Amino acid sequence: MLPRVNSAAIRRLNMVRVFHALRENPSCAQRDLSRLTGLDKATTSAIVAQMIEEGLVERSEAPRARRIGRPETALGIAPSAGLLVGARLEPGTIRIVSTTLAGTVVKQSQIPGSTDLATALRRLHEGIDAVVAASRPEGGVPPPLRGIGIGIPALMDREGRLVLAPNLGWRDTPIRPLLEEALGAPVHVDNDTKAAAMAERLFGACRGVEDFVYLTGHSGVGGGLFLGGRLYRGAQGFAGEIGHLTVVPGGRPCGCGKRGCLETYVSETSILAQAGERERALPDLWAAAAAARDGDPVVRSLLEAAGAHLGMALSHMVNLTNPGLVVLGGNLSIVAEFVLPTLNAALDEHALEPLRRDLRLLVSPLGPDAVPMGGIALAMDGFLSVPSPIL
Numbered sequence: 084m085l086p087r088v089n090s091a092a093i094r095r096l097n098m099v100r101v102f103h104a105l106r107e108n109p110s111c112a113q114r115d116l117s118r119l120t121g122l123d124k125a126t127t128s129a130i131v132a133q134m135i136e137e138g139l140v141e142r143s144e145a146p147r148a149r150r151i152g153r154p155e156t157a158l159g160i161a162p163s164a165g166l167l168v169g170a171r172l173e174p175g176t177i178r179i180v181s182t183t184l185a186g187t188v189v190k191q192s193q194i195p196g197s198t199d200l201a202t203a204l205r206r207l208h209e210g211i212d213a214v215v216a217a218s219r220p221e222g223g224v225p226p227p228l229r230g231i232g233i234g235i236p237a238l239m240d241r242e243g244r245l246v247l248a249p250n251l252g253w254r255d256t257p258i259r260p261l262l263e264e265a266l267g268a269p270v271h272v273d274n275d276t277k278a279a280a281m282a283e284r285l286f287g288a289c290r291g292v293e294d295f296v297y298l299t300g301h302s303g304v305g306g307g308l309f310l311g312g313r314l315y316r317g318a319q320g321f322a323g324e325i326g327h328l329t330v331v332p333g334g335r336p337c338g339c340g341k342r343g344c345l346e347t348y349v350s351e352t353s354i355l356a357q358a359g360e361r362e363r364a365l366p367d368l369w370a371a372a373a374a375a376r377d378g379d380p381v382v383r384s385l386l387e388a389a390g391a392h393l394g395m396a397l398s399h400m401v402n403l404t405n406p407g408l409v410v411l412g413g414n415l416s417i418v419a420e421f422v423l424p425t426l427n428a429a430l431d432e433h434a435l436e437p438l439r440r441d442l443r444l445l446v447s448p449l450g451p452d453a454v455p456m457g458g459i460a461l462a463m464d465g466f467l468s469v470p471s472p473i474l
């Protein structure tokens with residue numbers, strides 16, 4: 084029994100390798116596929132033949148210009164192979180994106196959110212239906228919906244149970260089965276920051292990077308930790324809660340019940356609250372960035388302090404995990420230019436020099452779509468993890 088199980092698992096891993104190689108190298112020639120995947124020619128062609136038979140991969144007619152002699156056809160994930168849907172569920176808004184199976188964006192939409200669970204589920208269902216309908220090619224056969232992935236600002240356990248979502252006001256909710264029942268399709272859920280980190284790894288700044296830290300700042304501050312090419316989840320699935328590292332012992336009160344947590348100085352909510360305490364009424368971080376750009380000393384000093392706290396917390400992460408790259412995502416990217424100088428200075432001061440020397444710091448290229456694209460990453464991962472049609 085065991086050898087058969089192993090060969091099926093290896094076959095699936097090989098198929099996943101071919102899938103990602105085709106996704107990352109559109110119009111790839113079959114002879115390049117062996118080099119890109121490290122698989123031998125016979126294995127590659129057997130997998131490609133089956134993926135073509137299942138309609139996941141197609142050969143294009145266009146000959147490849149740079150080759151001399153017999154024209155070669157190019158391979159790619161078929162646009163008709165399926166549709167993925169990703170969503171970000173926030174109290175105020177629900178952002179939805181649809182992509183091809185290869186992750187190319189087809190449609191996007193944003194609709195109002197809700198902290199009432201039933202209302203949020205209904206709106207999500209309607210929003211996804213609308214996006215799927217709009218994603219269909221005119222007059223063509225609609226591609227099958229292969230999976231839905233949703234990023235939620237919550238502590239999520241490994242079974243897809245929402246343990247605590249302070250901003251939505253939800254706790255101990257079996258969110259994955261509820262969503263599958265409401266949406267009638269395979270649903271994959273995860274913490275929004277972890278989903279966004281997966282999107283950075285598949286589609287963004289962290290392609291090919293094995294060890295990185297991804298940071299976001301919205302209502303709280305979240306972290307995603309990739310170690311050895313895998314998202315690190317911890318024993319219960321809650322790893323990466325950088326927002327609750329203590330940066331000021333006895334400092335500002337935090338939603339978690341403790342004091343002086345990083346997010347009480349660095350999240351969008353806390354930066355705006357601190358600005359309010361100092362008679363600066365700012366609606367959002369775009370306004371904070373604009374005020375800082377105009378030279379407002381109060382806002383500038385708040386953002387500089389946020390950078391220093393973030394750099395201190397990050398130094399601990401760097402000394403513990405030795406990442407090669409740190410990515411600032413979410414709303415932190417809006418104020419990055421005012422946060423980075425003090426953040427870098429704190430890293431210089433607190434991180435060990437050999438670890439600090441080669442550390443790269445980037446602002447996320449995915450912007451507001453990082454979490455919905457994280458939903459796409461979850462859905463793609465889910466589609467590739469289940470015994471697929473070709474197995």
Ligand SMILES: [Zn+2]
Nearest residue numbers: 327337339344
């Ligand atoms: Zn806290």
